[in-house]
Amino acid sequence: MHFLSDNAAGASSKIMAAVVEACAGTSHPYGADQETRQAVDLLRQTFECDLSAYLVTTGTAANALALGAATTACGAILCHERAHVMSEECGAPEMFTGGAKLLGLPGERGKVSVAALAERLTRLKAGPGQSSRPRVLSLAQANEFGAVYTVQELQALTSRAHAEGMTVHMDGARFANAAAALNKAPAELTWKAGVDVLSFGVSKNGGIACEAVIFFDSALALEFQRQRKRAGHSLAKGRFLGAQMVAYLQDRHWLESATRANQQAARLAAGLSRAPGVRLPWARDVNLVFAIIPRRLNQKWRDLGAEYYEWPHQGLGLALAPDEVFVRLATSFATTPDEVDGFVAVAMTNAAGNGRRNTDWRADRASAERSLKNGAIQ
Numbered sequence: 001m002h003f004l005s006d007n008a009a010g011a012s013s014k015i016m017a018a019v020v021e022a023c024a025g026t027s028h029p030y031g032a033d034q035e036t037r038q039a040v041d042l043l044r045q046t047f048e049c050d051l052s053a054y055l056v057t058t059g060t061a062a063n064a065l066a067l068g069a070a071t072t073a074c075g076a077i078l079c080h081e082r083a084h085v086m087s088e089e090c091g092a093p094e095m096f097t098g099g100a101k102l103l104g105l106p107g108e109r110g111k112v113s114v115a116a117l118a119e120r121l122t123r124l125k126a127g128p129g130q131s132s133r134p135r136v137l138s139l140a141q142a143n144e145f146g147a148v149y150t151v152q153e154l155q156a157l158t159s160r161a162h163a164e165g166m167t168v169h170m171d172g173a174r175f176a177n178a179a180a181a182l183n184k185a186p187a188e189l190t191w192k193a194g195v196d197v198l199s200f201g202v203s204k205n206g207g208i209a210c211e212a213v214i215f216f217d218s219a220l221a222l223e224f225q226r227q228r229k230r231a232g233h234s235l236a237k238g239r240f241l242g243a244q245m246v247a248y249l250q251d252r253h254w255l256e257s258a259t260r261a262n263q264q265a266a267r268l269a270a271g272l273s274r275a276p277g278v279r280l281p282w283a284r285d286v287n288l289v290f291a292i293i294p295r296r297l298n299q300k301w302r303d304l305g306a307e308y309y310e311w312p313h314q315g316l317g318l319a320l321a322p323d324e325v326f327v328r329l330a331t332s333f334a335t336t337p338d339e340v341d342g343f344v345a346v347a348m349t350n351a352a353g354n355g356r357r358n359t360d361w362r363a364d365r366a367s368a369e370r371s372l373k374n375g376a377i378q
């Protein structure tokens with residue numbers, strides 16, 4: 001029962017096989033290899049446009065380097081106050097931008113709102129000119145709370161940012177999960193909606209270690225080859241990054257893996273929504289399920305060896321009782337229905353009293369399967 005993170009899963013067999021295959025023979029180093037060329041071609045097909053793409057090994061590098069290409073050191077990067085770039089990257093965005101200012105915006109469930117963006121831009125402009133110039137809007141799709149932006153929401157945000165001369169960066173560590181959940185073409189969720197540069201994740205969705213920095217605005221990419229080298233992310237054996245990306249994109253493998261992860265999260269959320277004492281704070285969008293659970297259940301799951309994170313609930317507007325815990329449960333391409341059902345079954349037997357209520361988890365499983373088939377949840 002492993003719901004710690006989607007990056008706790010191993011690699012998909014397709015991606016692993018592609019890396020093994022890429023071991024044979026010699027090839028040009030530093031990304032001048034055939035696999036990387038094919039990966040860029042496939043990215044162009046997938047996003048239906050001419051683009052520049054560079055492969056790196058971590059999402060933090062992808063974000064920090066993308067931001068470094070998008071702003072000068074005197075610029076400000078506007079993002080949600082709970083964004084990964086803000087709080088989970090140990091200052092990498094600050095370092096790779098040469099010290100740009102990150103400004104956190106409020107907003108429900110990790111989403112930046114047009115109102116919050118507009119308010120901050122107005123405030124910055126009204127100042128005496130001593131503050132950083134707003135240069136970048138960074139949005140996570142899907143975000144740290146498993147929420148997605150619709151195409152309309154993206155357009156509203158990006159047009160506001162562009163009107164200010166800003167560049168729009170998208171943190172797509174879970175872009176596949178968002179694209180699968182929204183059932184929209186990658187182009188519609190990115191450049192057609194005003195995104196200029198995308199960190200496109202592979203690692204959390206079946207890769208070994210691979211992310212792409214994708215520039216839809218090629219003017220931003222002029223120095224990127226050197227910026228990546230300077231950061232130590234220009235891999236001598238770049239073919240192994242290329243091979244991962246090729247296998248990821250071929251035959252819609254990336255969308256299939258993300259759909260599987262999302263479906264197991266749907267199954268998990270549906271099961272937990274019927275468990276006694278468990279509260280789900282919002283409707284699930286992708287492969288992250290958040291729940292407010294009785295402390296007793298938390299203990300029971302832990303005793304059985306289940307793994308997941310307790311998550312900081314402060315600032316989310318959730319009212320927790322002293323005997324409640326806020327948790328994040330992540331599913332991945334490798335999560336199995338049995339794993340989900342076993343975990344939910346524990347919650348079903350956690351009713352106050354004799355612990356015998358709702359013990360028939362096979363009936364729950366059958367009902368979840370019916371819902372999935374009927375398209376009630378996906």
Ligand SMILES: *Cc1c(COP(=O)(O)O)cnc(C)c1O
Nearest residue numbers: 058059060061084140144171173
């Ligand atoms: C996981 C994640 C990243 C990338 O993290 P790395 O551990 O550096 O690969 C970036 N943004 C978000 C929103 C993430 O969840």
